[in-house]
Structure formats: structure tokens, C-alpha cells
Amino acid sequence: MADLSTCELSQEELILELFKIEAFKFGNFKLKSGIFSPAYFDLRVIVSYPELLPSVTGYLWKIVEDKNVQFDSLCGVPYTALPLATVLSVSHKKPMLIRRKESKDYGTKKIIEGHFKPGDTCLVVEDVVTSGSSILETVEELKKEGLVVTHAVVLLDRGQGGHKRLSDQGITLHHVFTLPQVVEVLHKHNKLEAEMVEKISLFIKENRFDAKEISSDGAGSFGLPPQKQPRKIISYSERARLCSHPVTRKLLTLMEEKRTNLTVSVDLTAAAEVISMVDKVGPYVCMIKTHVDIIEDFSQDFVRKLTDLAVKHNFIIFEDRKFADIGNTVMQQYSGGMYRIADWANITNAHTLPGSGVIQGLKQIGLPKERGCLLIAEMSSSGNLCSGDYTKETVKIAEGNKDFVIGFICQSAISDDPEFLHITPGVQLSSRKDQMGQNYVTPREVILNHKSDVIIVGRGIIKAEDPVVAAKAYMEAGYSAYMERMS
Ligand SMILES: O=c1ccn([C@@H]2O[C@H](COP(=O)(O)O)[C@@H](O)[C@H]2O)c(=O)[nH]1
Numbered sequence: 505m506a507d508l509s510t511c512e513l514s515q516e517e518l519i520l521e522l523f524k525i526e527a528f529k530f531g532n533f534k535l536k537s538g539i540f541s542p543a544y545f546d547l548r549v550i551v552s553y554p555e556l557l558p559s560v561t562g563y564l565w566k567i568v569e570d571k572n573v574q575f576d577s578l579c580g581v582p583y584t585a586l587p588l589a590t591v592l593s594v595s596h597k598k599p600m601l602i603r604r605k606e607s608k609d610y611g612t613k614k615i616i617e618g619h620f621k622p623g624d625t626c627l628v629v630e631d632v633v634t635s636g637s638s639i640l641e642t643v644e645e646l647k648k649e650g651l652v653v654t655h656a657v658v659l660l661d662r663g664q665g666g667h668k669r670l671s672d673q674g675i676t677l678h679h680v681f682t683l684p685q686v687v688e689v690l691h692k693h694n695k696l697e698a699e700m701v702e703k704i705s706l707f708i709k710e711n712r713f714d715a716k717e718i719s720s721d722g723a724g725s726f727g728l729p730p731q732k733q734p735r736k737i738i739s740y741s742e743r744a745r746l747c748s749h750p751v752t753r754k755l756l757t758l759m760e761e762k763r764t765n766l767t768v769s770v771d772l773t774a775a776a777e778v779i780s781m782v783d784k785v786g787p788y789v790c791m792i793k794t795h796v797d798i799i800e801d802f803s804q805d806f807v808r809k810l811t812d813l814a815v816k817h818n819f820i821i822f823e824d825r826k827f828a829d830i831g832n833t834v835m836q837q838y839s840g841g842m843y844r845i846a847d848w849a850n851i852t853n854a855h856t857l858p859g860s861g862v863i864q865g866l867k868q869i870g871l872p873k874e875r876g877c878l879l880i881a882e883m884s885s886s887g888n889l890c891s892g893d894y895t896k897e898t899v900k901i902a903e904g905n906k907d908f909v910i911g912f913i914c915q916s917a918i919s920d921d922p923e924f925l926h927i928t929p930g931v932q933l934s935s936r937k938d939q940m941g942q943n944y945v946t947p948r949e950v951i952l953n954h955k956s957d958v959i960i961v962g963r964g965i966i967k968a969e970d971p972v973v974a975a976k977a978y979m980e981a982g983y984s985a986y987m988e989r990m991s
Pocket residue numbers: 769771795824882883884885913929930931942960961962963964
């Protein structure tokens with residue numbers, strides 16, 4: 505029989521073996537805390553690999569021994585850590601306790617099974633720690649029975665705040681691995697592509713840690729809770745989870761998935777040209793912006809083709825209609841006429857010049873269809889009047905209509921609310937102006953310096969010699985500026 509008390513493999517070998525049995529998975533996973541993570545650790549499979557158990561438990565024991573942790577019994581957090589606790593108990597002759605997840609409705613109705621005395625010390629054993637809440641649930645039940653818990657040991661600390669949260673409750677957490685350590689080993693052995701490494705490292709950065717609170721062992725705590733963090737420093741995917749509007753959630757999610765913050769403004773006048781251009785640039789955009797009233801042969805067939813492409817390439821449709829009339833009129837303009845914009849555009853926009861009535865009118869039509877509206881708070885054209893108090897009042901109108909207003913057309917950050925999108929037109933890589941007062945800034949300036957979320961590019965792409973090459977260049981410039989802002 506294998507000696508269950510030893511570390512048979514080196515730590516690096518153990519990480520590679522755990523990867524081989526798919527205990528480490530990479531993709532997009534929802535954690536218990538509700539956060540989506542590119543990395544997931546699932547040690548449940550370990551029960552099918554008894555040859556690996558001695559190394560896992562060997563390292564758990566080693567860390568406890570190295571830190572000279574003293575305890576009378578140990579208890580695994582149900583269910584994944586139960587086999588780990590059992591092996592530790594048997595190989596080191598330490599009594600074990602079992603915590604039931606639910607009490608029986610017959611017999612003793614106990615939650616903690618096993619023999620112990622009030623005042624006995626208990627070590628909690630866990631496979632992975634994210635926020636620390638699973639350990640705390642077990643600690644709470646142990647404490648109710650009079651047990652003393654001051655230490656927990658875990659195979660993997662994801663470094664997302666669990667360490668600090670536990671220490672605030674008087675529990676010292678000891679870990680064998682941290683997530684960055686695992687990623688580093690897997691990358692070194694060509695098991696993880698650089699792109700995934702980057703994604704994980706971004707995730708770790710975003711989902712921790714006030715730098716001041718990072719402990720010497722690399723674990724740390726979240727700083728402010730995500731809801732309280734200003735929009736410009738939270739990732740698109742994190743904001744997606746904070747947003748209640750379905751269009752904002754969808755847009756932010758697909759931006760992170762497709763790694764693009766590019767909107768192409770397809771200002772062409774023939775329906776077939778628009779459709780052909782959208783099909784070409786679709787893979788590189790988060791949103792396609794239209795001005796349907798410049799299309800000479802607009803028809804519902806055009807709408808069908810456009811909406812099919814939105815599904816094919818996974819983008820949002822934004823009709824840049826710039827409504828600016830009284831509520832009763834915009835209601836009809838939005839729902840009726842030949843364009844029936846509300847039927848197919850996920851997003852439209854409005855000037856606030858008429859006051860909030862324009863929003864009330866649009867909302868009556870848009871809300872039941874789960875549409876979103878952007879308010880024009882600033883413009884890119886020389887001499888425009890959308891500035892100062894007008895911009896401030898526009899933000900106030902948005903704040904009063906968050907069920908429908910999802911953000912702004914603007915030139916720079918005008919609100920810290922993570923639910924509001926900031927979308928900026930007037931973007932080119934080289935030109936600074938056109939002949940009619942349009943002003944341009946670069947994608948980097950928009951995203952990094954002006955802290956906007958999305959760039960809108962029209963002629964820089966649709967009039968380029970090769971629109972696909974241009975779309976890729978703008979996508980790359982916009983997204984790398986976002987990554988730089990997050991780093
Ligand atoms: O302030 C604004 C508001 C909207 N736009 C629109 O964006 C595009 C920009 O096109 P380019 O060819 O990139 O100049 C266009 O559809 C405008 O109507 C804007 O430019 N500025």
C-alpha cells in the first residue's frame with residue numbers, strides 16, 4: 505500500500521498531474537461567489553486517482569507541520585475535502601470530525617459527527633479557497649459545538665480575498681499553491697497559451713486586492729467591493745455582473761469575450777454595401793452603428809440580414825438616430841414609420857435638449873422590448889454646445905432613468921457609475937480633423953486617457969483600402985489601451 509504520509513511528487517509534478525486529470529480547467533466558469541473566472545479548480549476528480557492522493561495530502565500535512573499548527577482533530581469542508589481529511593486523519597492518526605451539510609430529521613439530528621469535547625481545537629481542511637465563505641460556514645458549525653478553530657489548510661488559494669477574510673475572523677489560512685504559481689508552472693510546460701495566461705493574470709489583478717493588503721505569501725483581499733469601485737478601473741466582465749440592464753450586460757460580456765471595444769459606424773448608402781461591410785468587419789466589433797435614414801433602398805429585408813449578421817458575429821446593433829423631440833413625437837418616430845427602429849436596434853440614442861420627456865417617450869416603446877438608450881452628453885464636432893452644465897444635466901437625466909438609459913455618447917469619462925457605458929465617436933488612428941468640423945482622437949487617447957469604454961470608428965475603417973485590415977488594427981489599438989488601463 506502507498507505511504508499516504510509522503511509527498512511522492514515534487515510540487516511542480518503534482519501541478520502537472522492535477523492538470524492531466526483535469527482538476528485545473530480553463531475557460532469561463534461561474535464561481536460560488538458569482539464571479540466568472542477563466543480558471544477553475546475541481547479537485548472532486550481526485551477520488552478517481554488514488555495514486556495522486558498521497559502527494560496532495562502529503563503537501564497539506566507538510567505545510568501544517570512546517571507552520572507548527574497544533575490541533576486535536578480535523579474536519580474537511582464538505583464534500584470535496586472529505587477524502588483529503590480522511591486520508592490525513594488515517595495517515596497521521598488524528599481524529600476526524602464530519603460536518604453534515606444538512607442535519608438529519610431523525611436520530612441525533614447532529615450537524616457535527618464524531619467525538620470531541622468543548623474547547624478541543626480543530627483544523628479545517630479545504631481544497632480551494634476563493635472568498636473563504638465555505639470555510640467560514642464550516643467554522644461556524646464547529647464553533648456552535650464549542651470547538652476552537654484558528655487554522656485552516658487549503659491546497660489552492662486563488663488569492664481573491666479569502667486569506668484576509670478568514671484572518672479577520674481569527675482563522676489563519678495555510679496554502680500549498682496559489683493560482684499564479686499554478687499558472688506559471690503550466691505555462692512553463694506549454695500547457696497554457698500566453699493568451700490564457702494573460703486573461704488569468706488580468707482576472708487576478710481585477711479580482712483582488714488592495715495592493716496594500718497583499719500579504720507576504722501572495723494572498724490578499726479585495727479592496728473596495730466591485731459596486732463601489734469607479735467604472736474606469738473595473739473590467740468589462742466585472743461590470744457586466746454589476747449591471748441590471750440586459751443590453752449593457754450583453755455588450756460588456758461580449759466585449760471581454762471577443763476582446764474588442766470597437767464599434768464600426770457603417771455610414772454607407774446602399775443596403776447591400778452596408779450588409780457586405782458588416783459581414784466583413786463583424787468578427788472584430790462589439791457593436792455596429794447605423795444611420796438607417798441614409799440608406800437609399802432601406803427595407804425590412806435589410807433589417808433581417810443585419811439582425812442575422814448580429815447573431816452570426818455576436819454584436820449589438822446601435823441605430824444612431826439622435827432623437828430630439830417631445831415625448832409623443834419620439835414615441836412614434838421610434839416605433840413606427842418605415843424604419844420601425846425599436847423592432848431591431850438594441851440601442852438608440854437621444855439628445856437631452858427637449859428635457860426628460862424625450863426619454864419618457866422612448867422608454868414607453870423601448871422598455872418592453874428590452875432596448876437601451878444612450879444620451880448624447882458631449883459631441884466630437886467643433887463648436888458644439890454639449891458641454892458644461894448641459895453635460896452635467898444629461899448625467900442627472902440618465903441617473904433618473906437607469907431602467908432605460910445605459911450610458912452616454914461622450915468624449916471622456918463623465919460618470920463613475922459602472923452601469924453607464926461611455927461611447928466615443930470621432931476616432932481615427934492618423935487624421936485629426938475632417939473638412940466639416942469633425943475632430944478625431946486616437947483609440948489609445950479615448951480608452952486610456954479619456955477613460956471611455958467603446959470607440960466608434962466610421963470612415964477610418966469603411967473608407968480604408970482594406971476595411972478588414974483596418975478593423976483589426978482599430979480593434980487591437982482599442983483593446984490594448986483597455987488592457988493597459990487595467991494593468
Ligand atoms: O459627437 C458625435 C456623435 C456621433 N457621431 C457619429 O459617429 C460617426 C463618426 O464617423 P467618422 O467617419 O468616424 O467621423 C458618424 O456616424 C457620426 O454621425 C460623431 O461623429 N460625433
